[in-house]
Amino acid sequence: MKKSFMDKLETKLMPIATAISKNKYLISIRDGFLISMPLLVVGSMFMLISNFPVQAWIDLLRSTKIGGLPISDYLSTVTSATFSIMAIFIVIGIGYNYAKKEKTNMIFGAAVAILSWFILMPFTTAFTPEGTKTVFQVPSIPLDWVGSKGIFIGIICAFVSVRIYKWVEDKGWTIKMPKGVPPTVGQSFSALFPIAGVVIIFFFIRIVFSLTPWGNAFDFVYKILQLPLQKVGDSLGAMTGVYFFAHVLWLFGIHGTNITGSVFNPILYSLSAENLQALQAGLPLPHIINQQFQDLFATYGGAGSTLSLLVAMFGFCKSKRIKELGKIAVVPAIFGINEPIIFGLPVVLNPLIAIPFILVPMINILISWITMRIGMVPICNGVIMPWTTPPIISGFLSSGWQGSLLQIFLIVLGIGIYLPFIKTMDKQYLLDEAKAQDVSTEDNISLDDLTF
Template identity: 30%
Template structure:
């Protein structure tokens, strides 16, 4: 029983390793770049090739006779250059990943992209205008684009690493781009020359049109078995494998369509007209209706699987967004937007789902549950209607429904696998963002996270957008509360409200990351006021249970205090939540607090005048601690958790004792954070500290659990060490 999970985990590990290879990451990013073109081109396809002649006439009547001209031009400017745009995106992404791995800008991505584009036109683009157009197009040109981008990009980056091929002129020019170009000039020239030699070698071997020759060779094996089920399985498998590598499968196997499938369709149609016997099962219309529901790969089933089992908002939104074009069998947005091309996670279902659907339709015909396809349909005919239209029977629609269900079941486990791997990778990137957000080197930067390169930067940008939505959504932003204990009396005298964000896909996002991203994105004020409002609301809900001296502590961002109207906003919240000012304590963080500003001090003084308490958090870890004590109106000092680990004769011991003595002299309340064990507690108590906060007493708790903890402590036997 333990072998299956072990094998499954091993399979996941292999898929994860492949998926994280820089090559596949660059492929996904490169294929995402032409998405605006693909979506525009998909619309043009639906208008240019409607599902019926009557629909085409109606569109011409509504939009005028120039509709086809408009669509053709739109297709030329979108799908017509899709391969070139994908090549550009791949080369740029591969170079950025290369530089990221080395830790510095080794090669300028723009220069690398120009070299790869030159290699593409040198090797792939033909002399005639028609061949050139095909080489640039999304369908027929993608194979050449990926081949050249892979070979040319990797070769150029490899040559750039050879010291003797680098010209050290980067610092001799005032323009950094000029320096970048001269530095890799020999490597770029050599790469382009090698591709020119490869073109000459291919021409000498008789391969003047590489893509066309490959298409003919691929089509040859299928023409002999057109009546066998092995033909249907083999043809669709070959088509899907080609699509998996970014090659338009039906176009690459056009010889099969021209010499086998279209003649079979014509023969069946003629038999229907003449009342004869239909001879062929596998026709062009059969594959259009039963193998490519939603487009190649049976991707309508993938969309249904995403809607059924996706646990992420992104997955469901993507499925809904792609649903309309998929109903008309246009799946390029999904192929390149998810993406499916060269995606190791979806490789198996992408090939298997349409094969299963073919076998279901074939079996239905063999056992006479459905007529053979005897009518011609446009490839954009909507799913479910196409099953009826191609067979002339509603049984065709029922078979399509059964095939859709089967295809969905094929995709479901791989959707779950993809989300598991994405979630795991997301947690790793979040951990990296947490390290960056907490690093003192990044604390003074204008933007700690949003300007980061690589996956961390992209994650931060996505989180900034999600945070904006979360602030507006009920339940994502919430609070937990950590009790503050007076060890001398055993009473809980307060609780600190702590920010929590439950991201719908990534789960809990660490508070330092949330704060850093909110600061970067300019959402600090809004988020801070929401936290303050939630904390005041909760304290007011406890008014009948807890004593009047129980204080709710809330952290402030330094930026909030620089708002001239901040004190008014706090007072508005207190009035709205019907909270006494003396029940609220505002904590300002000493380690990140801006030097006392006139506006900040004015805000704090105005709030203290009405009874709001002010605490200085993380005291003792900065260079300006005493300066803050002199300048700021304070009620409480909180010693940083890094000083809580004291030992006899240590520096921490002397600092804590000095702060305790100073607090008593200034009549300030002193709280020590981060107390985690009994030894720390005894040492700190011996130094004159009585008030504590930390895991030794309690972890942060949900509101109901915190209330239970406080009532048990305040009316129970108390704490003992």
């Protein structure tokens, strides 16, 4: 029997998706970023309060002082304690999760990740005093490197350091304490040589990079790896390509955005952080594509922008199956959760719904990008919000009233695209329900109908 197109596509994509979803490095990156998420959301909320898009409110915070400092300065301190040092949280999170995957001590995995990262870090900040042209290198922990610029080398350090730690441990080069010693003391001594191995290797790596034109590993990774990746990620082609692949995976019941996010989200977070820094400094926002653009303007109601599909189901469909499913799915969809639709309608392995399911997010991304590019809608301000924030509210907090209007427009446009496809399904379901009713009626036998 000849395979259908969907069967052929599944045969090609399933091995790739399975390999990605089980990759311990990508899972560690994803879970490491999740550890930092609540911290970044809280920090972003304080930034949002101090930059709420009402000028009178901003002026009030800047003019009202406590202890000689404006209230806005106190609010920005929380942002600095979270967003400005986000790479520290991410490195610790990745080291912890990768150590768990390698089946070694997770606390020491997190410790060697941050330790190796700091060994390679240049502990100076360039400073030019006012009125002079002389640049001084001031001993310090540079905020640039503990923020978004240090994420990629942090990821590398976390993987390499934990792998070295595990290798030394597997060789048996550990101090084994006698029985009766408290477990925490035994673990500390057991970790001594593995940690020493990490320190020695990264010590020599620092020396090697000091002899290169870049001067240190941080500048090397940022200029050679991170900047090119950010330039690729900050493009319409990359965004649409990632979302196309993610939604194709969803059609086979695979959580596509989880898979693509483990690769793409580190880039988007870096772009968001740069937008937030520009917002703090009062500069133009540099990146249209960022984490907020993805979370707030690509889809509504979850993958496939199925909030539009749900509205079409409620407003225009008559079959009992679709109506009942809509009642179950509508509240979760408002908060971006759409598994009831994905598996209940279903969207999975449904060639008819596959067309708008892929098409609507592509159109959302394209229109949002164009409107922000030409200045009709402000670029997302970099404030991290929970992905469960409902549309209209999220659009206003990220891009002002123009963002809310854009979200409304895209949801309505999505309804129009989904409508002919869901109406076709609705007609089929109505026929199925009518046939089922006829069969049920025929099966109801009355004693009065019996003859002897």
